[in-house]
Amino acid sequence: MNKRSLIYTLALLGCCAGPLPASAAPDGAALFQQTCAACHGADGTGIPGLAPPLANPELWSTLGPQAPRYLAQVMTGGLSGTITSAGVTYSALVMPPQSQISAADLALISGYVLGTLNGGKLYPSQAEIEDARAQPLPRSELRQWRNGKKP
Numbered sequence: 001m002n003k004r005s006l007i008y009t010l011a012l013l014g015c016c017a018g019p020l021p022a023s024a025a026p027d028g029a030a031l032f033q034q035t036c037a038a039c040h041g042a043d044g045t046g047i048p049g050l051a052p053p054l055a056n057p058e059l060w061s062t063l064g065p066q067a068p069r070y071l072a073q074v075m076t077g078g079l080s081g082t083i084t085s086a087g088v089t090y091s092a093l094v095m096p097p098q099s100q101i102s103a104a105d106l107a108l109i110s111g112y113v114l115g116t117l118n119g120g121k122l123y124p125s126q127a128e129i130e131d132a133r134a135q136p137l138p139r140s141e142l143r144q145w146r147n148g149k150k151p
């Protein structure tokens, strides 16, 4: 390809690369159904014996301004060990790291979880999710953190 047609091709790509049309763009609710609902329930209220509720304003308000970081860490690094949520103990299943999903899609899911399901206003950005992927905290620290002892 000569220089001119290369520039032409790049210009064409530039012109057409952009956001997907709204109908095709994945939104947080749809991504949640595809990715999280099998374990956490279609409405995020959890499945006792399997996975805890994500619609749990008490948890997120305990975490306060650290809620976005906790969510980013759990989604990217997973969680294991015993936790108690809304009076139910969960220890049977390990939450696997959601490594098959892009940080951009996890950011959309976060907006759905913290905003739609919990009425919150703070969500992790794509960059914060990338940071969590690059610098995972030990799961023991995440468990302590959710129980009110911040790292």
Ligand code: HEC
Pocket (backbone or CB within 6 Å): 032, 035, 036, 037, 038, 039, 040, 050, 051, 052, 053, 054, 059, 070, 071, 074, 075, 079, 080, 081, 082, 083, 085, 090, 091, 092, 093, 094, 095, 096, 098, 109, 113, 146
């Ligand atoms: C294979 C099943 C599975 C999938 C898929 C899954 N999770 Fe989980 N998740 C779990 C389990 C099990 C736990 C509890 C782990 C424990 O007991 O330590 C958990 C815990 C969590 C917690 C911590 C809740 C708390 O009370 O501290 C969050 C937040 C969470 N998951 C978010 C998500 C999101 C968001 C998705 C989708 C991107 C997702 N999970 C996908 C099984 C799953």
